[in-house]
Amino acid sequence: MTTVSTQNTPTGATTDTAAPLVELADVGKRYGNIIALREVTMTVDAGKVTCVLGDNGAGKSTLIKIIAGLHQHTDGTLRVGGEETTFTSPRQALDAGIATVYQDLAVVPLMPVWRNFFLGSELTTGFGPFKRLDVARMKETTKAELADMGIDLRDVDQPIGTLSGGERQCVAIARAVHFGAKVLILDEPTAALGVKQSGVVLRYILQAKERGLGVVFITHNPHHAYPVGDRFLLLKRGRSIGYYEKKDILLGDLTAQMAGGAELEELTHELEQLGGHTSQMQQVQAGMAESQARPRA
Template sequence: MTGTTAGTPAATGTTERTPLVELEGVSKRYGNVRALQDVSLEVHAGEITCVLGDNGAGKSTLIKTIAGLHPHDGGTLRIEGEETRLSSPREALDRGIATVYQDLAVVPLMPVWRNFFLGSEPRTGVGPFKRLDTGLMRRTTREALLRMGIDLRDVDQPIGTLSGGERQCVAIARAVHFGAKVLILDEPTAALGVKQSGVVLKYVAAARDEGLGVVLITHNPHHAYLVGDRFVLLRRGTMVGNHTRDGIILDELTRQMAGGSDLEALRHELRRD
């Protein structure tokens, strides 16, 4: 087990909490390709676990493993202390694990409220007179967004007219509303500017404050350090760092993320004679 962040119940002398999700020595292979090797991490309620790495580091495979898309083939996955092997995204969702991918899987021309309830639409009436309860969906969407501090101009506007940051925030609010315990966010700030990235991180922190365990996948150590409680660094499918916030400073996190000793060796190679 890694250390705990200052201010958490474990740090104040109470009984150590069971992680919502725990990976211990998890590996995944695709034929002869090793995508993950001996990766461990913990996701606690009310905390943000950041997974950092460049392209090809294994972040996508890790997401798919926790989300139930590609079952692991080595090591142990536990959900609330129970060892398990997820066989589908539906099973992961039923266990309270919601994943927000980079493409968000929204229908751009549909209004915000339709996207908010996509696949889970409530109905009213009986028999052949059943119809979508549009009033309830509009009202619930507005209330759920306001609860997270998101004040949209109009939930009837097509979601495609929102900024990238606003769409990410709607997806986060949707996961909170539908009872997720663990929220996995795949590079939510990757294509955003500084201001919009700040807005998204604000709502990532709001999800944490709602008591969710958040897994933030990112290649940006500055964004990770703003909100993170735990940091797992991946390189070529292997774990090269596992730290709590009180165990590492931003400069060291950035150095490890950038390759550290590899960069130092490269500097010597590129130096002018």
């Protein structure tokens, strides 16, 4: 456990004068003799989006679970606001201003939007046995907060399960922002979404960033990460294989690094051999380029 601070700054990344919101230095996690994560270093600053990229099994989930307080790291140091910390429960992380929006367990589908929005932090009025939910205020706040994030909801009384995947993610993001999150961890928010819905979510990520939050955006899609990210941490098989400032890397390099350039080339050859639908492939690529350009507009 080192307490060195300057030495840990990654290649090309410059730390601000103030302590970063969250800082990981050589963090690792072992489950018995299985090493899920090792020597990961990254920083999350206010108003910056740090993207964590990696394929399945790269250790992305383990990483966010450590920051979110679901798991504890076994090596290295985790500093929150400059202080060394180990979270023992999600509640602790929440209290420290770190909110996590999980891909699949962000909300309770059968409950109305407003109940989900305030779940765990409900507003009440009255005292003692007559303490009751302040339903009117919660509904108003939910509506206002969502409108503030640019989410226009038909009816906050509808079960959240009736919303589209993108809308649900956005409600969860708005919830985290409302409850004073300083750091927002988004676990593959675009993984299950279509092109348009992904764009919507990416726009909210930028909105959260503009509000001064530090965002950790976990994804396996470099096309989603590149337009919104300020820094990129690449993970592979539990290790960091690169940590870049945006100015130091291009989308193509990012994609190549992630997939492992050689493997990708091989795949391209394989596909060509299979059918050689090159014109179709070009169409698909053009579509992808268009989709990633849209959220920035």
